[in-house]
Structure formats: C-alpha cells, structure tokens
Amino acid sequence: MKFQGTDNYVATADLMLSVNAAIALQRPLLVKGEPGTGKTMLAEEVAQSLGLPLLQWHIKSTTKAQQGLYEYDAVNRLRDSQLNTADSAARVQDIRNYIVQGVLWQAFTADAPVALLIDEIDKADIEFPNDLLREIDRMEFYCYETRELIKAKHRPLVFITSNNEKELPDAFLRRCFFHYIKFPEPDTMKRIVEVHFPGLKDELLTAAMKTFYDIRGLPGLKKKPSTSELIDWLKLLMAEDIPPAALHSADSKVAVPPLVGALLKNEQDTTLFEKLVFMNQRNR
Numbered sequence: 471m472k473f474q475g476t477d478n479y480v481a482t483a484d485l486m487l488s489v490n491a492a493i494a495l496q497r498p499l500l501v502k503g504e505p506g507t508g509k510t511m512l513a514e515e516v517a518q519s520l521g522l523p524l525l526q527w528h529i530k531s532t533t534k535a536q537q538g539l540y541e542y543d544a545v546n547r548l549r550d551s552q553l554n555t556a557d558s559a560a561r562v563q564d565i566r567n568y569i570v571q572g573v574l575w576q577a578f579t580a581d582a583p584v585a586l587l588i589d590e591i592d593k594a595d596i597e598f599p600n601d602l603l604r605e606i607d608r609m610e611f612y613c614y615e616t617r618e619l620i621k622a623k624h625r626p627l628v629f630i631t632s633n634n635e636k637e638l639p640d641a642f643l644r645r646c647f648f649h650y651i652k653f654p655e656p657d658t659m660k661r662i663v664e665v666h667f668p669g670l671k672d673e674l675l676t677a678a679m680k681t682f683y684d685i686r687g688l689p690g691l692k693k694k695p696s697t698s699e700l701i702d703w704l705k706l707l708m709a710e711d712i713p714p715a716a717l718h719s720a721d722s723k724v725a726v727p728p729l730v731g732a733l734l735k736n737e738q739d740t741t742l743f744e745k746l747v748f749m750n751q752r753n754r
C-alpha cells in the first residue's frame with residue numbers, strides 16, 4: 471500500500487511521505503493546516519486511491535468518544551418491553567439488539583481493511599482525545615453491556631484532522647504521525663487549480679494568483695483566503711467571464727478585485743483592503 475497522489479488531489483512529496491510513513495508505522499496520521507488546505511479531502515483521496523472504504527466521523531463540540539464506539543439504546547428497549555408482542559418480547563431478551571455501533575466498532579469489525587477519518591478532532595472537548603487513547607493504540611475496546619471485547623480484525627488506516635482550535639494532549643500526540651499541510655507555494659497552487667479547471671487560460675490564472683497572493687500577504691488580515699476560496703473565486707470569474715485585466719489596475723497596484731466576497735470573509739478585512747487600495751491610489 472503506497473499513496474502517490476491522485477488525479478483529483480495534488481499531494482506534495484512531503485505529504486506523500488507522511489501518508490506512507492503513517493501507513494508503515496500503522497499509526498494515525500494527524501493532519502493540521504489552515505482551513506481549506508485539503509485535510510478532509512486527503513483522507514477521501516487516499517482511501518480511494520488505496521481502494522479502501524472510508525468511514526467518516528465528523529466531530530462536533532457535543533461529540534463524546536463513546537459515540538464512536540457504541541451507544542446503548544435504553545429508550546428503545548424500554549418501549550419494546552412495554553409493547554407486549556411476541557416479536558418485541560423476543561427482541562428484549564437480547565441486549566445486542568439495542569447496541570448501536572459507532573464508526574470505530576464498524577471499522578474494527580469490517581472484514582477487509584478500511585480507512586477511518588476522525589474529522590476536526592479539536593472541536594470536541596478536551597477529554598475526547600484522551601478517551602480514545604487505548605482504542606487508537608491497541609485497536610480494541612470493551613462493550614460492557616454485551617461483555618465482549620471488540621478487537622480490530624484489521625488495523626484501520628486512521629486520519630485525524632485538526633484546525634488547531636485546541637491543543638491535543640501529549641499522550642495522544644505520541645500515538646500519531648504528524649503532518650502540517652503548509653500553505654501551497656504558487657507552483658503547487660497552479661497544479662491544484664489545473665486539477666479543478668483544466669485548460670484555464672494562463673493569463674487569467676496568473677492575474678488571479680497574483681491578486682490572491684497579494685491579498686494573503688496583507689498584514690493584519692483576520693482570515694486569509696485559502697485554496698478552496700481561490701477555487702471558488704476562479705469559478706466565479708470564469709462564470710462571469712471577467713477579463714484578466716479587471717483583476718488589477720494598469721500600473722499593477724492593488725485594486726479591489728471583482729467578487730472579492732469569495733476571498734475576504736469579514737468586514738474588517740474588506741475595510742482594511744479598501745483602505746489600502748485607497749492609499750495606493752492617492753500615492754500614484
């Protein structure tokens with residue numbers, strides 16, 4: 471099993487190295503990086519290119535580790551016990567009918583190896599990663615209701631993504647292989663855009679990329695636009711048939727580009743940008 475990038479996803483050499491290192495070590499790959507730099511997509515693409523089914527677990531602030539293992543549906547069991555039909559009486563006898571399997575359970579008991587994505591682990595509370603230490607390390611957990619040990623038949627290939635909203639505990643980090651997706655260099659970015667818009671006119675691409683990196687370089691931006699925003703913006707520019715010349719002024723100083731709402735996402739940033747453009751124009 472070796473990951474070498476896909477037709478839909480541009481992976482830099484160091485990213486491929488990290489993915490393959492995690493595969494070789496059989497440890498989860500912890501991926502960090504700015505929003506929109508392809509962390510979630512990486513898991514989807516690696517799974518697809520290795521031919522593994524992908525189980526996804528999207529973490530929210532209310533997600534508990536136990537939900538990834540299993541949940542005991544006591545309410546349903548109580549209802550069945552009150553129904554008094556032969557069918558429900560038979561069901562109530564076996565507690566396994568009320569165990570709802572979580573993604574980890576499914577991943578552990580799958581007949582063939584699978585990939586597992588734990589997306590945005592930093593959204594959960596601080597105990598969440600600690601509660602999964604043993605499961606991730608030993609790839610097993612105990613179901614108290616049915617008194618059985620659920621042990622992975624095959625070690626799943628685990629991807630964990632984080633936007634760095636919370637620090638992860640050291641004990642958790644020890645069990646992972648870490649990769650930070652650096653913001654793509656212009657060359658890599660060109661390849662990414664090419665994947666999304668094959669045959670895009672070079673002139674438009676160059677002009678758009680210049681404006682994009684200029685905006686990213688503005689000091690004091692609250693939210694820098696990222697890969698996915700550039701792609702959205704290019705899509706709009708093409709749909710509206712905007713000429714490359716409209717993206718910057720004749721003397722190649724900053725101008726407010728059309729559809730800037732695809733790149734700047736809050737009023738402080740747009741105001742900052744407009745001020746800069748205004749100052750630039752006065753200095754001409």
Ligand SMILES: Nc1ncnc2c1ncn2[C@@H]1O[C@H](COP(=O)(O)OP(=O)(O)OP(=O)(O)O)[C@@H](O)[C@H]1O
Binds near residue numbers: 510
């Ligand atoms: N290396 C890449 N190759 C191709 N497309 C990419 C790449 N990186 C980012 N993209 C584009 O950016 C979009 C966003 O990627 P994705 O959702 O994986 O980002 P993310 O890092 O998970 O962001 P978030 O932290 O907000 O969840 C993708 O749908 C894809 O269109």
Ligand SMILES: [Mg+2]
Binds near residue numbers: 509510511589
């Ligand atoms: Mg994501």
